[in-house]
Amino acid sequence: MTAKKHSVGEHLRDQGVSRRTFLKFCTASASLLALSPGLIPALAAALEQAQRPSVIWLSFQECTGCTESLTRSHAPTLEDLILEMISLDYHHTLQAAAGEAAEAAREQAMKDNFGRYLLIVDGSLPGPDANPGYSTIAGVSNYAMLMEALKGAAAVIAVGTCAAFGGLPEAAPNPTGAVAVMDLIKDKPLVNVSGCPPVPMVITGVLAHYLAFGRLPELDEYHRPLAFFGQSIHDRCYRRPFYDKGLFAETFDDEGARAGWCLYRLGCKGPSTYNACATMRWNSGTSWPIEAGHPCLGCSEPRFWDAGSFYAPLSVPTGLSSTRILTVGAAGALIGGTVATLARRTVETAAASRQPVTAAELEQTL
Amino acid sequence: MTALTDPMGFLLFTKGPLFNIAIAIFALGLGARLAEILLLGRRPNFAEPRAGEWLPGLRTVFTRTLPDPGTFKRAPFNVVTGLIWHLGFLVALLLFIPHIELIKGLFGVSWPGLPNPFVDLVTAVTLVALAATLVHRLNHPVKQRLSTVEDYLVWAVTFLVVLTGYLAYNRLINPYPLALGLHILSAELFLILLPFTKLTHIFTAFIARWYNGASFGRRGVQS
Numbered sequence: 307m308t309a310k311k312h313s314v315g316e317h318l319r320d321q322g323v324s325r326r327t328f329l330k331f332c333t334a335s336a337s338l339l340a341l342s343p344g345l346i347p348a349l350a351a352a353l354e355q356a357q358r359p360s361v362i363w364l365s366f367q368e369c370t371g372c373t374e375s376l377t378r379s380h381a382p383t384l385e386d387l388i389l390e391m392i393s394l395d396y397h398h399t400l401q402a403a404a405g406e407a408a409e410a411a412r413e414q415a416m417k418d419n420f421g422r423y424l425l426i427v428d429g430s431l432p433g434p435d436a437n438p439g440y441s442t443i444a445g446v447s448n449y450a451m452l453m454e455a456l457k458g459a460a461a462v463i464a465v466g467t468c469a470a471f472g473g474l475p476e477a478a479p480n481p482t483g484a485v486a487v488m489d490l491i492k493d494k495p496l497v498n499v500s501g502c503p504p505v506p507m508v509i510t511g512v513l514a515h516y517l518a519f520g521r522l523p524e525l526d527e528y529h530r531p532l533a534f535f536g537q538s539i540h541d542r543c544y545r546r547p548f549y550d551k552g553l554f555a556e557t558f559d560d561e562g563a564r565a566g567w568c569l570y571r572l573g574c575k576g577p578s579t580y581n582a583c584a585t586m587r588w589n590s591g592t593s594w595p596i597e598a599g600h601p602c603l604g605c606s607e608p609r610f611w612d613a614g615s616f617y618a619p620l621s622v623p624t625g626l627s628s629t630r631i632l633t634v635g636a637a638g639a640l641i642g643g644t645v646a647t648l649a650r651r652t653v654e655t656a657a658a659s660r661q662p663v664t665a666a667e668l669e670q671t672l
Numbered sequence: 673m674t675a676l677t678d679p680m681g682f683l684l685f686t687k688g689p690l691f692n693i694a695i696a697i698f699a700l701g702l703g704a705r706l707a708e709i710l711l712l713g714r715r716p717n718f719a720e721p722r723a724g725e726w727l728p729g730l731r732t733v734f735t736r737t738l739p740d741p742g743t744f745k746r747a748p749f750n751v752v753t754g755l756i757w758h759l760g761f762l763v764a765l766l767l768f769i770p771h772i773e774l775i776k777g778l779f780g781v782s783w784p785g786l787p788n789p790f791v792d793l794v795t796a797v798t799l800v801a802l803a804a805t806l807v808h809r810l811n812h813p814v815k816q817r818l819s820t821v822e823d824y825l826v827w828a829v830t831f832l833v834v835l836t837g838y839l840a841y842n843r844l845i846n847p848y849p850l851a852l853g854l855h856i857l858s859a860e861l862f863l864i865l866l867p868f869t870k871l872t873h874i875f876t877a878f879i880a881r882w883y884n885g886a887s888f889g890r891r892g893v894q895s
Contacts, residue, residue: 527678527847538848552769552787571773578683578849607849608680614687620852621770622777623691624684631778634696638703645704646711 314391314517315354321390335514338507338586339523339533352518353391359517360419361426362412362455363397366448367441367475367484368429372466373399375503376510391517392424398443409444412455420458424516427452427487428465430475434490436483452490461495461522464488465509467605470498470528477611488529495522498529502605505582508534528608530580539576539602542584545569558599569596573617575604683849686856694860701867706875714883722892732885732895733878749808753801760798761830764791764837788841795838802831826869832858
């Protein structure tokens with residue numbers, strides 16, 4: 307707790323982080339955030355001077371995949387470094403304290419840094435109208451804890467698709483009445499870092515931006531940072547030339563799959579998914595799903611669990627069967643048949659009751 | 673969290689519930705129209721047939737698809753532009769890989785497609801030809817007077833479905849879920865209008881041609 311009185315620069319030096327490593331981090335962060343190289347010294351100076359912000363990390367209806375994504379990489383990494391730049395005062399998976407001591411740490415940090423701390427949320431939470439018992443921490447409902455923590459938060463970062471959009475808990479039929487963080491927050495700056503899990507560097511990039519500039523980065527309409535979510539997977543995919551040429555893998559082990567052709571026909575959601583996987587890749591830049599031969603699931607988009615089969619191409623409608631179409635068509639035919647029969651009967655009846663009219667009779671009617 | 677107002681919510685709505693409604697109206701309407709037409713049939717002909725009906729019927733389905741020299745001489749613009757955009761529309765509809773996947777997803781049948789850039793080019797040509805037909809219709813004194821609201825509606829919905837497809841493929845509307853949603857929505861409008869407007873000719877043109885040919889065959893005249 308005392309560490310947070312230090313600036314980021316002082317703290318990093320205390321931790322034995324060299325100036326060179328720090329500048330490498332600044333260069334990588336500037337590049338990630340699409341800042342001009344001329345801004346790197348400014349970013350370094352700003353980060354150096356910045357006070358380490360207190361961070362409260364609330365984990366609600368989540369699987370810990372987002373925390374795994376952020377922390378489980380080979381040390382030392384840039385991701386590690388960002389963790390040194392913040393004072394992570396509460397994260398019930400990572401912290402040593404447990405039970406009442408953990409909750410006391412959270413309350414203390416919230417009190418000491420009121421109005422200044424960053425609130426990170428991963429996981430969705432049962433909404434205000436749902437049964438709060440579906441997810442509680444230390445007997446406190448997720449909703450009550452979020453509302454309490456929100457009061458003194460400077461900004462909120464929703465990490466992962468569950469926190470950003472509701473994710474798996476919110477998928478139909480949403481038994482726990484789960485909602486996204488942005489459904490509940492109206493008056494605080496909010497960033498959604500979606501993904502299941504999000505690319506670790508995206509989480510750290512947002513934190514670096516906040517530390518350096520004291521504000522959140524530019525966002526898209528889903529409150530996602532444009533620097534990372536501005537372009538679709540499809541537009542940055544290295545397999546895109548195959549799409550453009552019309553060369554597609556049709557099964558997972560055909561010639562096309564082995565040749566690395568486009569995975570559109572195997573259900574790739576890359577065209578409609580906005581994320582940084584194609585450029586930043588995973589596991590320290592080793593690979594990413596499409597490079598590993600699997601179509602993009604679209605995990606950083608809202609309702610990706612309810613968007614039809616992961617293996618159905620993007621153009622295929624959801625929840626429809628040919629049987630139903632044919633049944634409705636047959637019902638239509640029945641209606642048409644009835645109309646035709648009635649028409650024919652009308653004609654026949656008219657023909658049967660037809661009265662011949664002479665020209666003289668017609669003239670009388672004029 | 674999503675609603676209709678956000679791009680992904682809109683796309684999923686057009687791909688899900690709205691598609692179900694559109695295809696149901698289409699199937700119901702087309703089933704009714706076709707059953708009515710086929711069951712009413714033709715007026716019974718009691719004269720002794722001079723030849724068979726089937727072969728001349730099928731032959732006419734084919735020959736009437738090709739422009740005849742007389743019509744070409746009278747209205748070359750109509751024949752050329754009409755042929756170009758009809759063929760372009762069919763190529764884009766039936767030979768674009770995502771459309772083939774859609775049909776495969778619904779009915780389990782599929783066929784080989786064409787490379788995307790080729791379909792893209794064909795679509796661009798189709799759009800130009802469609803625009804030309806509208807300009808021609810608006811400027812031609814006879815067509816101008818013959819045209820009804822339905823003609824313009826049918827043109828608009830056809831143009832819209834091709835245009836939105838072109839914009840979506842070339843990613844000219846952002847974000848993409850909005851572009852694709854707009855394309856699917858216009859295709860749904862097309863499907864809904866199809867059985868109740870002259871768009872029904874997609875199916876009935878061939879039936880009409882067969883009836884003509886069969887009638888010629890029966891009377892022993894050239895089909």
